[in-house]
Amino acid sequence: MTTVAEPVLRPHAEQLYATELAALAAADDRPRPPGWLLSPQAVVTYLLGDGDTITPKYIGPRRLMEVAVATLATDRALLLLGVPGTAKTWVSEHLAAAISGDSTLLVQGTAGTPEEAIRYGWNYARLLAEGPSAEAVVPSPLMRAMRTGTIARVEELTRVPSDVQDTLITILSEKTLPIPELNDEVQAVKGFNVIATANDRDRGVNELSSALRRRFNTVVLPVPGTVDEEVDIVSRRVASLGRSLELPEVPDAMAEIRRVVTVFRELREGVTGDGRTKLKSPSGTLSTAEAISVMTSGMALAVHFGDGTVRPADVAAGIRGAVVRDPASDGVIWREYLETVARERDGWRDFYRAAREAE
């Protein structure tokens, strides 16, 4: 992985992976859509890695990334859906970095996102002093993306109030942004597009209007497909997080990573790994991101308060905290899991005991 000299806590994707992007661009001889820095094939390679110099950013089905990239190439907007922690933001950041070389044109959707954040605002001092002029307009990230022909990102679109959401319709269908005060408009330069992310669990909060929905192609990012895939994701992220938090290296966390991932997967899917026992699923999402945070806190516990080895007891309480979100119903589910699955399993004796103590 490339390292950067600046001591910022979290560099942008295009900074962190600048060398990879440069290498891909140099080797890329396929046609690039107008305004794109890379060809669609190269973007897919950037996301999934090539097993050599390009590290994988997304571990999961290739076809999803292909659909996402093809969508952006057809100038349709892309809507990434998924439960929390399925790398929606991560994917959108890397898509923007690879296609436009700029992942910073971002609108964070919240319940209080105003229309100005999507269209434009005014520099009131200037407005009062000079009257309406192009100079007094404060462009939104979307407006800037339209002018430069790059990718704009809207995070958590379903959190944005419905009337504000609908301002996107003109931008997406007409590819223009009118400024009636100046009797002017901004026309999108080729290469402009929008990637929005939305949370599956928020369904019904501010459901997209069907007019808006129609402008998007939807890609649902799933939870990881196999245990090994998820263990891979968790250990990669835990290692890099541990490094940036400057925790000492923990050598044998692998067994516990696998255990955390197994517990999360089994409860999430409602069936044990061998497919023999069905289970109830708790109300929490138990995403990979949560598994990562359980592991990081387990490692911190082990390093600062233990002997440096991650033991079942270090993760048991964390797992319980992630599983039992609703004390009444999830508590029973968790106990059922412990009694019917964890108790019988080979090599899980310590974990079972630790989890019982954490009750």
Added chain:
Amino acid sequence: MSVHVYGVRHHGPGSARALVRALEDLRPDVILVEGPPEADGLVGLAGHEDLRPPVALLAYPADVAGSADGDRSRASFWPFAVFSPEWQALRYAAANGVPLRFCDLPASYRFAQSEDKQPPEEPLDAAEAEAEGQGESAEAFRQDPIAQLATAAGYEDPERWWEDVIEHRREGEPAFAAVAEAMAAVRAGESTPEYDALREAYMRQTLRAAMKEGFERIAVVCGAWHVPALTEPLPPAAHDAALLKGLPKAAVQVTWVPWTHGRLASWTGYGAGVTSPGWYHHLFTTADRPVERWLVEVAGMLREQDIPVSSAHVIEAVRLADTLAALRGRPAVGLAEASEAVRAVLCDGDDVRHELVRSKMIVGELLGEVPDETPSVPLVRDVTAQAKRLRMPQEALVKELRLDLRKPNDLARSRLLHRLRLLGVAWGRPVDSSGKGTFWESWQLAWEPEFAVDLIAASAYGTTVAQAAAGKVRDEARAADLARLTELIEACLLADLPAVQPRLIRAIYDRAALGTDVADLMAAIPALARSLRYGDVRGTGTGPLRTVLTGLATRIQLGLPGAVSGLDDDAARAMLGRIDAVTAAVGLLTEEPGLRDEWLSTLAGLVDRPDLPGLLAGRMARLLRDEGRCDADETEVRLARALTVGVPAATSAGYVEGFLSGGGLLLVHDDALLNLVDRWLTGLAGETFTQVLPLLRRTFAEYSGPERRAIGERVRNAGTRVAVAAEPAGFDADRVARIIPVLQTILSTVAAGRPAPAEEARKESVG
């Protein structure tokens, strides 16, 4: 004379299209098709307008009635869809009056094969095949030449390779020559498995016979894999003859049966791996612009389901599919791209909607038809044969039948009737034969003509009654709820279908794990416990059943505390019945004392909870006392506590009802308890008493007359009796006094018709 070998992909629409063109160009005077030669006589029906694909050729041994239970390999199916090249060959032959012969190894050989030499194309139940899939993958790879070609071409998925190279040549070169060449290359390095060698020897022999008969233009339609074996120069005939010599043979019957697209998709035998029959059907039947038409049809289907999809959606879907195909470097849009576009644009990424598209469109719901002239189905014959063997005439007249299950013949009859009942053919209705012991079974027999139709419908599940019943149960188990599953498992024990038991147990286990309603779980316990007992008697393996039961019990014990509080009167009453039933069930399992102990411990943990409805608390206290978990003193303390002034009268009455329900002998014999109840009752204020009176009446109305009388008399003599009971026992007078109530019970049965004096006595005491 010329021989043309067309190597096709079974159920490949591109192959079918190319084959039709090739046949029209060649105008052969005989066509040989891979399939069972026994079916030659049925070829004529292919021209019948009522024979509509998807249909299948079914071959089964003539002595099917004698075959063992669940032996599916004893029947073979050759399914054909309209896009199957073989079907197109059949239609061509029928339309042009060209003779058509099947040239594969006769089914009579495969049925006669010994158990260890199972033919590779053995049809299996889809789910079973799934389970066996892993072990066979290496074998499958060796068997699947397409996979090797596709891998060589850099494709991960052989289906897609076929689509790109063969199916998408809509108007191009038929490519039969290329396929033949490629197959020759693939097979050059492979040894031919023994069974394939036999089949190909037979194919060559049929081909030689056709050549000898003087046909001029011979067309051979077979799987691509067999092409190299059938191309000239053929090896010496003597070699093939020697191979085929002395093979065992069995008598075989053949018929056409209706098939479905769904079965084509799940089928693992001949022409396996058609995961998208609906899509292929579409490819084969549309003239032009298949992708656009497909997406329009999908949109139409979604609109029928009230999912709003506009033409703009379809336009965007087509664009996305095209871009994806370009991104992936494919010559044309295939099913994969079309599906991605449908998912991302038409379904808003929703898996549920996409699943709808898959089942309704990609797989499809097409059902085939067969004409009336088709030979009858084997299931009907099997029923007739069995009925004849067991001397059970199929008469419409209602008739009683009493079976002694200790006699083998009667046991077989019982099994047949139970199996037919599982198939929905209620030839026999069980009649209650109480008092005859478990070895007796009574039935009322009446054969209705509609049963023949029902049997034809059921023949989809299997060719014998046992197979069909097992198949039906398997099918039903997929969707059944817990209660139905436990019924099924009992029915399977009666019908002697051990083969499906593991699947049922598995299903029960799954449902139980997901079931959040403890009441449902408890309802499943009694039937399971009975099955376990009964299964032991019959000697069937009940180990897994035991595991399930233990798992269920654990779940109930974990969930019971949450399920017994906050119940209204009716719910509490229902729960009381369930608790009783589970207690009885765990008591039945004498081999599992641990189960009973754990259950009683759970009850003991609950019995003193204050939020428990009085009815349940009383019942639990009683059960714990009866099962010896609490001694008399403890019980007395508990009852006394429930009947004090601090407890609302209605709760106390419930407690009494729960405690005393199901037999009043306790009150007759336990003076201390009787005293407690008596004291509580007489201490009630007038108004409260009227409140609880209905509850009390209900409790006491359950008791038999003699019990009521005995209680009444004890209460009347309360003063003296209690005093006596309080004295240390040990002299005759006391023991005699204890016998008297029993004697009264016995004697009073004589005078059961009279209004019981106990009734009056009770009223007296109550008043």
